[in-house]
Amino acid sequence: MTKLNTYRSGPDERGHFGIFGGRFVAETLMPLILEVEKAYREARADPAFEGEMRQQLKQYVGRPNPLYYAERLTEQLGGAKIYFKREELNHTGAHKINNCIGQILLARRMGKTRIIAETGAGQHGVATATVCALYNMPCVIYMGETDIARQQPNVFRMKLLGAEVRPVTSGSGTLKDAMNEALRDWVTNVADTFYIIGTAAGPHPYPAMVRDFQSVIGDEVRTQMQEQEGRLPDSLVACVGGGSNAIGLFHPFLDEPTVQMVGVEAAGRGIEKGPLDHAASINGGRPGVLHGNRTYLLQDEDGQILEGHSISAGLDYPGIGPEHSWLHDVGRVEYAYATDQEALDAFQLCARTEGIIPALESAHGLAEVIKRAPKLPKDHLMVLCLSGRGDKDIFSVAKHLGVEL
Amino acid sequence: MKSVDVLADSRIARRFAALKAEGRAGLVTFITAGDPDPAVSQAVLNGLPATGADLIELGMPFTDPMADGPAIQASSLRALKAGMTVRKTLEMVRGFRKQDADTPIILMGYFNPIHAYGVEPFLAAAREAGVDGLIVVDLPPEEDEELCIPALQAGVSFVRLTTPTTDEARMPMVMRNTSGFVYYVSIAGITGTASASNTAIDAAVAQLKRHTDLPVAVGFGIKTPDQAAEVARVADAAVVGSAIVTRLADGIDASGGVKPGTVEDVLGFVGELAAGVRAARG
Known part of the structure; x- marks a missing residue:
């Protein structure tokens, strides 16, 4: 390419x-x-x-929010040094x-x-x-x-x-x-x-x-990583529904060839189950036109839009922002996916090891971190956009865990 | 400079020339292809010319009809549930053409099903089936290269929508590649909801006529024979969609079956609309 x-x-x-x-x-x-x-x-x-x-x-949102070194999680995964960009600490609890x-x-x-x-x-x-x-x-x-x-x-x-x-x-x-x-x-x-x-x-x-309004996320990460580690991060991970937190984190780094980027789509009950069981537009869809733009979409043979599924209500959109579609096609950003179960596991791990209850959306990103970090060296700096807090999700998580609230 | 039709010798142009010779406006009727099922839909379609429809808009159902109100949304979903596709819509047009060689058919819908079919193959299939024009709601002139220009090259008219928000400055661009007729959307809004005032429609048609020699059809919010007649006094055609589709929906029973007499009832209503349009300038 x-x-x-x-x-x-x-x-x-x-x-x-x-x-x-x-x-x-x-x-x-x-x-x-x-x-x-x-x-x-x-x-x-x-x-x-x-x-x-x-x-x-x-003054109102509370920026800049921290770039937080997740020490316990890093130790537990035993590989890359993991940082959380704490968007969940913004006023209203998300990016x-x-x-x-x-x-x-x-x-x-x-x-x-x-x-x-x-x-x-x-x-x-x-x-x-x-x-x-x-x-x-x-x-x-x-x-x-x-x-x-x-x-x-x-x-x-x-x-x-x-x-x-x-x-x-x-x-x-x-x-x-x-x-x-x-x-x-x-x-x-x-x-x-x-x-x-x-x-x-x-x-x-x-x-x-x-993207421009969300780029404050990546701009702050750049400054904070410079202050904390004296260099650029090695990889960036963010969940992708429409993809606003991901593009906000990625965009300021797109021209840094050493920075690897991973967007994580929602694989629901599994991509192999077909487009009614996931919400991964890039991994399981094809280009089409909806809501004003051409982009990867979940659709049938006839061009009818399919209803994606994800445990996370914020990710089950059947499309994705057009810039992500392009970044995928030109190969600059990798688009991975995490299932409902992987997100639920990551959600619980984050709560217990870091004392942070993440949004189920962000837990998809974390699931990818959990897969990648152990295989990477300890000096690899990995940033996860912790895009939102999970208070809103405790009812649906409880339901999935079989707990009556 | 006024825009002219690049496809001057078409079924649409011939129909409007005939209407002009008769000294009356036309009635454009909309139904959704395959609503509530392919057989009933074909029966309604085939019966439209004899009951007074001068041009036919055939809706290509789409899951996400962003510019449509509840009546046409529901009709799209009924059609999709009954298994309607773009290919089957074209088959309906072929079936219609076996008995009618003159009434123009304009397919109306959204871009994605055409995009999924492939623009070139779709245009070839549509022309072969006997489709005369296209109205694609989510393709403004800014996206002309997507479908409008290929359609014109393939000999299929691309009917542009103009709206109350289309101002003088924008008008030449909107008119540039339009073909067949100009469809004036008389309200800022979705189909089948509010109706525009007669004075507003008069002014808008007059404005459009300063910019184009093409016929002007007016639609959105025309629900009764009287309203159709009012529009027919000033415009070259009146478009009725949601009201017809609602009549069809009234013929569906609680279990989704079609009540006997529904086709006749819908066509009877079209006959009333046609009578209104024909008497308008009498």
């Missing part, structure tokens, strides 16, 4: 990462998408926008808020007065409801009814924060259906509404914009 001079120049002006990305939206939304792109470009060039965002990330702060500041700048968002596990919904409370904007969150049933604590959190949670009954009532419904709302309320997309997917400029 030909090596590129840079992996960080994308997307092109039409929103393409290689053949992926683009702007596959209805005409009604197209002028608005162009307006968002223009406003975003201007905002990034405005020091006042950057300044306000930095200020909120520091999602990094992006929400950026997008709501953009919405305000554009004069929009109403916010909508989709959510799967509820983390992005909570983060969106939070910034809407902070900036006093009405907020409607679309959430599949299946997800509502398995993420009750987050549903209640969103309501406490003043958001309206609208259950989505179409399809199988999960994240993709919530995104369809949010797009239907947006197309109906184009004049006053801003759609805060939660992952690095959707029509251009969303994949690039969400």
